[in-house]
Amino acid sequence: MTRINRNYLKLPGSYLFSEIGKRVNAYAAANPDKKIIRLGIGDVTQPLPSSVIDTMHEAVDEMAHKETFKGYAPDLGYDFLRNSITEYDYKKRGCNISADEIFVSDGAKCDSGNIQEIFDADNRIAVCDPVYPVYVDSNVMAGRAGDYIEEKGCFSDVIYMPCTEETGFAPTLPKEVPDIIYLCFPNNPTGATITRSELQKWVDYANDKGSVIIYDAAYEAYIRQDDVPHSIYECDGADTCAIELHSFSKNAGFTGVRLGYTTIPKKLVRDGVSLHSLWARRHSTKYNGAPYIVQKGGSAIYTEKGQSEVRALVDYYMENAAYILDGLKKAGYSVSGGVNAPYIWLKTPEGMTSWDFFDHLLKEVNVVGTPGSGFGPHGEGYFRLTAFGSHENTREAVDRIVNFSYNL
């Protein structure tokens, strides 16, 4: 008789964004005349850069002729893409990463969910609180998180690193030593960043304790300040303690195109084994590569034209971030993030939980955000707005919130 993986039953409720989708769809169905503006899920709204479009058309044409048709991609990704990544994302930033340390994938979400597989089930993980749900949920599924403690809203075996007003919404080094540390800068959901010298402390800590840092750099394109690192490999010694995740979703608008990569330096060894070799084995056994057309499209951002188009896209969204920050501040909200990040983290009004505020915004001003409590217990009382809308929608949403607030 087949038994199921009962760890799945420990997951409270449905995946955060599925739950949001359900509530929004229910409201929309009941109120077909309302114009709902979504600043909740981190989905982009602007079209792909023209360099990407042109390159994808060419790649589609290649697939139409047997002379240029491409079957299975190389296990770890096409060289043309891995070489460009090395050049633009690493060498230009002084990071000593080579092309064969890069694993091309269908996105940072999948990689961040799958990477835990190469570790033993007994490792203790540390996560920011609040945190992107995939880190915790994927570890729950693997039996690494212990049991869910309903009254605390957290798992018994996970080390939570509170990101609060006092810590500038970024984590501080945990007292209990974790085996695996998930970090995300610019942070999702709080939008916080830390400086290079602050990140160096984490790297030194991990090397000292023998921990591994899983560093999610999905939002690095939004960094504006010089002392904020784009890659953890800008820190000395990161190549012996850190795995880095990258995405094409938020810089090039690839949320529906699906492309990302994971970097595992060959010097990263734990338990006597190269983590690079383990991930290579997983990749070749359980994955079959990102589509040629998509890898080609992604490679287009590593050209002069592509780089300038990506900058323009990021600038576009950062104008939204500034508008949101400004409007909410004027309306009296306590807000952070939005400077080196596309996320704005705001305190919910007195007496309102995160989900109260979600329902409130949805019903009163037809704006969708993300309840902070969905990201962890210390997210309660907070709310995330994203800068990924169109200018028009973002302005309208902010104006609606501001006007409604004045009417309170």
Next chain:
Amino acid sequence: MTRINRNYLKLPGSYLFSEIGKRVNAYAAANPDKKIIRLGIGDVTQPLPSSVIDTMHEAVDEMAHKETFKGYAPDLGYDFLRNSITEYDYKKRGCNISADEIFVSDGAKCDSGNIQEIFDADNRIAVCDPVYPVYVDSNVMAGRAGDYIEEKGCFSDVIYMPCTEETGFAPTLPKEVPDIIYLCFPNNPTGATITRSELQKWVDYANDKGSVIIYDAAYEAYIRQDDVPHSIYECDGADTCAIELHSFSKNAGFTGVRLGYTTIPKKLVRDGVSLHSLWARRHSTKYNGAPYIVQKGGSAIYTEKGQSEVRALVDYYMENAAYILDGLKKAGYSVSGGVNAPYIWLKTPEGMTSWDFFDHLLKEVNVVGTPGSGFGPHGEGYFRLTAFGSHENTREAVDRIVNFSYNL
């Protein structure tokens, strides 16, 4: 101190196709003047159908304009694709499967590797021997296979179902009752199929014992005989015991485009839990959908033009299968498969192991096949050739083998 998943260290050698790639690359590098013909890995060679190309161009154009741009896909796939799948792959065959029982993915390899995650680590799996390596390897990684027994070439906790000359290279019901049974028809690597009434026995067995069948139908498009089922749901009661995997790789040539789907009927419950709900949770937590462009491209095969183009592609490859079968038989080889399948399974010459024959063919006639032993202990002494080459290459490869055999 981080510990690694030591189950990975139980995997013998590298992934089969990586090993083949290495040997071929080494030979090619040392012999740059030789024309190597690859009939090894199951990669297709003919271009995508024009209906797919046209639709993908349209989809790329949609991504270029904000009015038609698509971000994150719906969790389980776009309705336009899931509805077409239901209509063409199920309803037309009398299978009672609905669109919301279909999970669109980036291919059957990933799904066949990931599906085991929703089951407890203590389940016992049964696999054909020989077998597509991903089923076993993914269970080894999860700690479900026990230890590797070097002298037997198999894992201590896996139930192997020998597929030999005596069984027509198809499995027979195992004596020990497995919790999870992996079946693949048309079979990879042997090319064997079974009739609907034979498959019904497996369905009845699984329902009787409370087992789950993971049915890999990646090659169903190659079936020519009426009494061979295209889907396990053609059998009565399969919706309470079977998960089915489908691929766009071998019918529409999507090996480098990446699209597939997994069907889990809502009536399939084990351990008191709906397997559909577990997979839905995994999908939404650890996966982010197949690219819009790819899903659009895949939907094009479910049109009159697309269906006829896919038939033509399959016919093309089946001409190769016939040529290989015919040539090898004439040369005195003992061969099977190749009738309802793109794979030809041949007995290696007396005194040669599978890898001996691999090296022999590579060096003597510069043809790449797949050693049967790479698929399991009962594959030793056998060799797989695929029909996925071009007509020209396939004929040349077969002629080379035949001529060399006559010279023995």
